[in-house]
Amino acid sequence: MADAQSYIAESLPRWREELDEFLRIPSISARSEHDGDTRATAEWLCDRMRAAGLETEIIDTPGHPVVLGEWRGAGPDAKTLLVYGHYDVQPVEPLDEWTSAPFEPEVRDGRIYARGSADDKGQLYLHIKAAEAHLKATGSLPVNLIILAEGEEEVGSPNLVPFVEGHRQRLASDAVIISDSSMFAPGLPSLLFSLRGLAYFEVHVQGPASDLHSGSYGGAVVNPANALAHIISTLHDQDGRIAIEGFYDDVVEWDEATRQAIRELPFDRDEFQASVGASELGGETGYSELERLWTRPTCDVNGFLSGYTGEGAKTVLPARAMAKISFRLVSDQNPDRVLELFRAHLSRVTPTGVTVTVKDLHGGHPWKAQLDESLKSAATSALERAFGATPVLVGEGGSIPIVGEFERILEAPALLIGFSHPGCNLHAPDEWFPVENFEKGIRALAYLYEELA
Amino acid sequence: MADAQSYIAESLPRWREELDEFLRIPSISARSEHDGDTRATAEWLCDRMRAAGLETEIIDTPGHPVVLGEWRGAGPDAKTLLVYGHYDVQPVEPLDEWTSAPFEPEVRDGRIYARGSADDKGQLYLHIKAAEAHLKATGSLPVNLIILAEGEEEVGSPNLVPFVEGHRQRLASDAVIISDSSMFAPGLPSLLFSLRGLAYFEVHVQGPASDLHSGSYGGAVVNPANALAHIISTLHDQDGRIAIEGFYDDVVEWDEATRQAIRELPFDRDEFQASVGASELGGETGYSELERLWTRPTCDVNGFLSGYTGEGAKTVLPARAMAKISFRLVSDQNPDRVLELFRAHLSRVTPTGVTVTVKDLHGGHPWKAQLDESLKSAATSALERAFGATPVLVGEGGSIPIVGEFERILEAPALLIGFSHPGCNLHAPDEWFPVENFEKGIRALAYLYEELA
Numbered sequence: 001m002a003d004a005q006s007y008i009a010e011s012l013p014r015w016r017e018e019l020d021e022f023l024r025i026p027s028i029s030a031r032s033e034h035d036g037d038t039r040a041t042a043e044w045l046c047d048r049m050r051a052a053g054l055e056t057e058i059i060d061t062p063g064h065p066v067v068l069g070e071w072r073g074a075g076p077d078a079k080t081l082l083v084y085g086h087y088d089v090q091p092v093e094p095l096d097e098w099t100s101a102p103f104e105p106e107v108r109d110g111r112i113y114a115r116g117s118a119d120d121k122g123q124l125y126l127h128i129k130a131a132e133a134h135l136k137a138t139g140s141l142p143v144n145l146i147i148l149a150e151g152e153e154e155v156g157s158p159n160l161v162p163f164v165e166g167h168r169q170r171l172a173s174d175a176v177i178i179s180d181s182s183m184f185a186p187g188l189p190s191l192l193f194s195l196r197g198l199a200y201f202e203v204h205v206q207g208p209a210s211d212l213h214s215g216s217y218g219g220a221v222v223n224p225a226n227a228l229a230h231i232i233s234t235l236h237d238q239d240g241r242i243a244i245e246g247f248y249d250d251v252v253e254w255d256e257a258t259r260q261a262i263r264e265l266p267f268d269r270d271e272f273q274a275s276v277g278a279s280e281l282g283g284e285t286g287y288s289e290l291e292r293l294w295t296r297p298t299c300d301v302n303g304f305l306s307g308y309t310g311e312g313a314k315t316v317l318p319a320r321a322m323a324k325i326s327f328r329l330v331s332d333q334n335p336d337r338v339l340e341l342f343r344a345h346l347s348r349v350t351p352t353g354v355t356v357t358v359k360d361l362h363g364g365h366p367w368k369a370q371l372d373e374s375l376k377s378a379a380t381s382a383l384e385r386a387f388g389a390t391p392v393l394v395g396e397g398g399s400i401p402i403v404g405e406f407e408r409i410l411e412a413p414a415l416l417i418g419f420s421h422p423g424c425n426l427h428a429p430d431e432w433f434p435v436e437n438f439e440k441g442i443r444a445l446a447y448l449y450e451e452l453a
Numbered sequence: 454m455a456d457a458q459s460y461i462a463e464s465l466p467r468w469r470e471e472l473d474e475f476l477r478i479p480s481i482s483a484r485s486e487h488d489g490d491t492r493a494t495a496e497w498l499c500d501r502m503r504a505a506g507l508e509t510e511i512i513d514t515p516g517h518p519v520v521l522g523e524w525r526g527a528g529p530d531a532k533t534l535l536v537y538g539h540y541d542v543q544p545v546e547p548l549d550e551w552t553s554a555p556f557e558p559e560v561r562d563g564r565i566y567a568r569g570s571a572d573d574k575g576q577l578y579l580h581i582k583a584a585e586a587h588l589k590a591t592g593s594l595p596v597n598l599i600i601l602a603e604g605e606e607e608v609g610s611p612n613l614v615p616f617v618e619g620h621r622q623r624l625a626s627d628a629v630i631i632s633d634s635s636m637f638a639p640g641l642p643s644l645l646f647s648l649r650g651l652a653y654f655e656v657h658v659q660g661p662a663s664d665l666h667s668g669s670y671g672g673a674v675v676n677p678a679n680a681l682a683h684i685i686s687t688l689h690d691q692d693g694r695i696a697i698e699g700f701y702d703d704v705v706e707w708d709e710a711t712r713q714a715i716r717e718l719p720f721d722r723d724e725f726q727a728s729v730g731a732s733e734l735g736g737e738t739g740y741s742e743l744e745r746l747w748t749r750p751t752c753d754v755n756g757f758l759s760g761y762t763g764e765g766a767k768t769v770l771p772a773r774a775m776a777k778i779s780f781r782l783v784s785d786q787n788p789d790r791v792l793e794l795f796r797a798h799l800s801r802v803t804p805t806g807v808t809v810t811v812k813d814l815h816g817g818h819p820w821k822a823q824l825d826e827s828l829k830s831a832a833t834s835a836l837e838r839a840f841g842a843t844p845v846l847v848g849e850g851g852s853i854p855i856v857g858e859f860e861r862i863l864e865a866p867a868l869l870i871g872f873s874h875p876g877c878n879l880h881a882p883d884e885w886f887p888v889e890n891f892e893k894g895i896r897a898l899a900y901l902y903e904e905l906a
Contacts, residue, residue, distance in 0.1 A: 030763075030764060030765035030766075030767070031763075031764065031765075032764075090767060091761070091763065091765075091767055093761065093763070094664070097663060097664070155765055155766070156766060182669070196668060198668070198768070200766040200768065207731055208729040208730050208731045209729065209730025209731075210550055210730070210878070210881055210882055210883070211547070211550070211880070211881040211882065212729060212878075212880075212881055213850075213851060213878075213879040213880040213881060214751075214753045214755055214779060214781070214880075215649060215651070215781060215849070215850045215851025215852055215879075216635070216746070216849075216850050216851050216879055217729060217746070217850065218746075218751040218753045218781050218850060219736050219737065219745040219746055219749055219750075219751040219781065219850065220725075220734055220735070220736045220742045220745040220746050221729050221731055221734065221735070221736075222731060222733070222734070222735035222736075223753045223754055225685075225753075225754035225755075225756070225757055225776075226685060226688075226689070226752075226753065226754050228682070229681070229682040229683075229684075229685035229686050229754065229757075230682075230685075230686045230689075231682075232678075232679060232682035232683075232686075233682050233683045233685075233686035233687075234686075235679075236679070236683075272673075276661040276662065276665060276670060276674050277661050277662025277663070278660055278661045278662075278674055278675060278806055278807075279805070279806060279807065279808055280675070280805045280806040281673055281674065281675070281806060282673070282674070282675035282804065282805060282806040283672050283673045283674075283675075284672065289673045292672040292673040293669070293670070293671075293672055293673050296672055297672075298667075298671040298672040299679075300667045300671045300676050300678075300679065300770055301676055301678035301679050301682065301759065301760065301771070301774075302667055302678075302760050302761055302766075302767060302768060302769050302770070302771070303678070303759055303760030303761040303762045303767070303769070303771065304678055304682075304757055304758070304759050304760065304762070304774070305757070305758055305759075305762040306754065306756055306757050306758075307754065307755050307756030307757065307777070308544070308546065308755055308756040308777060309756045309757070309758040309775065309777070310483075310484075310544065310546070311483060311484065311485075312483035312484075312544075312608055312814065313483075313608070313609065313653040313755075313777070313779070313814040313815040314483070314543060314544055314755060314756070314777075314880065315651070315653065315755060315779060315851075315852075315880055316755050316756070316880055316881065317753055317755070318754070318755070318756065321754075321757070322762065323678075324760070324761060324762070324766070324767070326667060326766070326768060328667070328668060328671050328672065351735065352732070352733045352735060353731055353732060353733040353734060353735040354731075354732065355732055361765065361766040362766040396668070396669075397666075397668045397669050397670065397671060397672065398666060398668025398669050398768075399668055399768075422669075425663070425665075425666075426666040426668075426669055427664070427665075427666040427667075427767065427768055427769055428663055428664040428665055428666060428769065429663055429664065430663070
């Protein structure tokens with residue numbers, strides 16, 4: 001066997017079993033009760049990288065560790081690629097909405113169902129297997145390769161920037177490759193031109209000192225749940241625009257050519273609506289759905305809680321109310337500036353009788369790709385060889401805050417190639433990854449390492 | 454011992470221990486896991502009524518049972534009084550805000566802290582002990598007495614009206630006495646002139662079929678939590694009035710004499726604000742705090758829940774959002790009519806892209822006292838003898854929906870005399886009842902049975 005692609009064909013059944021092992025470990029980084037599982041995942045991953053032929057190291061951070069795999073046998077004159085991915089996963093609630101258990105991978109209808117199958121264990125693993133294919137089949141890789149897997153992406157990567165800054169020499173590379181996003185459609189491989197940023201806050205509204213009887217006190221004591229609902233209602237205007245003063249000051253309007261390219265993508269509005277199961281779509285007037293998702297900022301309540309939410313009718317006037325509220329940002333918005341504007345807005349709209357505090361949970365800058373021609377053509381060619389289709393340029397509504405940071409610190413362009421499919425239930429029950437892309441993804445990345453050499 | 458009042462003095466220590474036993478049984482009627490405890494409470498209560506000298510019976514209903522105690526030795530020419538109370542209690546969440554455990558009675562600063570101490574176990578027990586005092590000290594009562602204790606008041610008394618209607622002859626009486634409310638101030642005994650009604654709903658807003666990633670879908674899919682916040686925000690106008698079309702059509706404006714009497718009560722606004730611990734009071738413009746609490750309707754969110762509310766930042770666009778929303782009603786509002794108006798309002802203000810359903814959890818009519826002179830003077834005299842102070846006429850913001858039903862079915866006036874103190878944390882953590890009113894309440898009721906003879 002002296003051919004990476006043949007080695008891939010022969011190894012797939014074994015690799016699928018390995019992936020299931022990877023998916024079974026509940027590495028929920030947001031939950032301290034899973035710290036042991038998250039550590040075990042890092043160790044498992046390190047073992048698999050070593051078995052693939054990489055030199056490995058687990059490097060502790062103040063949070064969850066970084067797993068580093070390296071192969072530098074291509075020599076100082078060859079290109080060096082840095083692959084970034086993450087081995088931690090989102091929480092799994094609401095558990096009763098999963099068809100099969102989140103950490104018991106199950107294949108149904110050509111999909112691997114499990115938490116992390118798409119985001120990002122499944123996609124990270126493609127890179128390790130592509131490297132293994134070259135190293136086991138030929139004894140070498142066409143490029144020097146560094147695979148960096150972190151365990152804190154789902155909690156905002158608090159320790160990754162210091163880590164990259166502290167290992168600037170070791171991580172020096174010609175390009176940063178990230179597979180943590182989706183293809184535009186099945187069979188239509190995609191290169192990313194943009195990511196939205198994020199500003200995620202927790203808003204606490206305090207009314208009376210403790211819960212009160214809504215009969216004995218209602219009408220004379222300001223209700224913090226009503227107040228919070230009022231506050232949330234002021235965040236949008238009638239046109240679905242965010243009604244915070246100054247919020248759009250830094251929003252760049254996209255050029256007509258890009259808007260035209262977006263309009264030409266094979267997007268089926270009815271199918272999209274049916275896939276989410278909503279009675280109607282909505283959003284900012286004057287923009288298409290894809291523009292709303294890729295090029296416009298948002299403000300969504302991610303959760304709220306107040307008072308009595310159990311069975312039956314408890315007549316309580318709650319002492320407090322809480323909402324998790326996040327903004328998706330687009331170029332050139334800045335999460336710190338958004339926090340300032342949000343605080344100023346809250347001080348304007350909060351009713352008397354309650355006190356509001358804001359907790360800044362998570363922030364990330366938006367990103368716009370700086371793809372040079374050689375990078376773009378290498379990626380295009382690799383994807384064409386694996387998928388038999390020319391990739392399209394697409395945006396992504398989600399955030400990978402670290403992308404811009406890698407570019408800044410390492411002074412190397414980032415190339416984002418995702419292999420999940422739309423509707424793969426990222427961050428939701430029944431997350432899945434397409435079985436066919438486990439093979440095609442590994443093949444595409446094995447080609448990419450050649451094309452970029 | 455041939456004197457009820459002396460018998461009370463001597464029995465108090467024993468009766469306090471009995472009360473603690475009563476308070477220890479967690480008869481939370483709203484929670485099916487406490488059905489056994491609620492039944493055990495009924496049986497305990499029946500035993501104590503029998504020991505007091507009443508003939509007793511536990512009568513099953515489709516829900517929790519009714520406990521009936523009767524003494525008819527005063528003969529057919531004497532008056533018959535029906536005492537109504539309830540032995541069930543509210544849920545106890547949030548548990549971590551209780552200073553001592555809710556079902557472990559503890560005396561601190563002259564207060565008996567326990568769930569049900571004020572609402573209504575403690576007050577119901579006063580009547581049983583007042584009857585026992587007469588029966589044990591003198592062998593008889595000045596009136597025929599029926600004590601009816603139900604176990605479903607905190608879930609809206611679903612089986613009580615059919616019960617009273619089905620036992621109309623047996624429950625026939627000259628007056629219905631209820632102690633389930635508060636005195637206006639410590640040392641200032643009070644007779645109730647009004648109760649607010651209640652219309653309690655659960656509102657469910659459905660957006661997409663399942664939770665979505667807020668990055669991948671936010672901006673193009675209508676968020677049900679944002680939508681519910683908007684809906685709630687439309688329920689009030691700038692003046693704190695309820696902005697539902699037709700809502701005030703049936704609201705009776707109170708006469709100037711009553712408003713004047715309310716204004717003359719010794720109400721300390723600052724003290725009230727300090728007691729609830731709010732940064733400022735609020736409510737409908739144009740009315741004093743007591744008017745807002747007693748004579749004006751309200752709309753309060755009792756609880757809401759949507760999306761992710763745990764630790765950290767989960768970027769989810771929730772599939773659904775829920776709020777418990779209740780209205781306190783005043784004469785002559787009708788909960789069924791309010792449901793109609795509420796539904797019509799929701800259909801006007803619900804954004805496209807989400808679906809709203811309303812569940813009717815609980816309704817009760819408001820009540821205005823019809824006190825004739827003999828009833829009023831008997832109550833006044835009994836309270837003066839026990840408290841050494843002339844009672845005031847007060848309203849009550851809470852609801853006891855059954856009051857109006859008793860009057861309607863039995864064609865007898867209701868007399869509401871409450872013995873808890875303001876700020877006794879009804880339906881909230883750290884519910885308490887004043888130790889001194891355990892004695893004064895029993896004495897007052899023992900006098901009342903004489904005065905009404």
